[in-house]
Amino acid sequence: MRVQLQNDRSAAAFSKQLLDIGEGKIPIDDTGLITLQNNFCTLLQSKEELIESVFPNIVQHYQQKLPGEATTYTSIDSVLNQDVVVNYPTEFLNSLDPSGLPPHRLVLKVGSPIILLRNLKPPTLCNGTRLSVKTLFPNLIEATILNGKAASEVVLLPRIPMIPTDMPFEFKRLQFPVRLAFAMTINKSQGQTFRVCGVNLEEPCFSHGQLLEYNYVIMVHLKDAAISIMKLHD
Known part of the structure; x- marks a missing residue:
């Protein structure tokens, strides 16, 4: 084509x-x-x-080797089935890094390229949308969209609950739905x-x-x- x-x-x-x-x-x-x-x-x-x-x-080019202080966001992880909570301590849940989920410790700097892992507001914010971090707030990430029809638009990203589908048990991770995207x-x-x-x-x-x-x-x-x-x- x-x-x-x-x-x-x-x-x-x-x-x-x-x-x-x-x-x-x-x-x-x-x-x-x-x-x-x-x-x-x-x-x-x-x-x-x-x-x-x-x-x-x-x-x-500092955009690739970023200056400034890094901000670390830690997730809140919990088991959905209360009958098996004792089998999966919080430390164990924090150590998990399933495909399609953000890490427990998300470390970002202003200027970091990130990729969205969930559909938040289609067609502007979809799974796979690349962004650049503009401002890091305690409970919000302000970022600029890098690709698609909404490129250059500034958006706010909240923490959301996410449940992986490829685990032998169900647990929920409350975290910003993004990962670093220097590579994918x-x-x-x-x-x-x-x-x-x-x-x-x-x-x-x-x-x-x-x-x-x-x-x-x-x-x-x-x-x-x-x-x-x-x-x-x-």
Whole structure:
């Protein structure tokens, strides 16, 4: 779609490379891995290079290496079933870090990039909305929306109760529904638009066919993207 609508020659070449992978035209070595062409992406050799590529001049640009005092927000965790409360002490609940939930100790600074974990006010504040912290209050976070139609809009984020669905027991966490977003998972990045994207693949993470699927998503949604990859496995 991007090739047809934007007449992007580089995207056309990228599309062909993806099709070659999907059709099994890329040679596979004895370990079952493939080696991509150098023009498929920018290959880097260390995590430090990756950080510098995504956040250039990180020392000079304070937006990435934030000054000032950090504010820590601790959650209030409780078990919903009172019959099993004695089995799950508060300290244990505080130590849990389920997927899709904010941490018990949320440490933020003004300028921190954060990502919303719940739908608060669609379509302005939805799960996956990226924001930048503007002001930190004891019971509110003032932030500026970074993506979507409401970009640049200033909003207030409250603490809300959240209940994970993938736990063997039900517990509730009262916390701001955000996480730091200097980095995010591939699933969270789908549908986002970035000027630069760095992908850390130190460990194999793709099942059969997923490299083609996720790189297509990246190709469609990135704008002027430079993809930096340390090690690529399929």
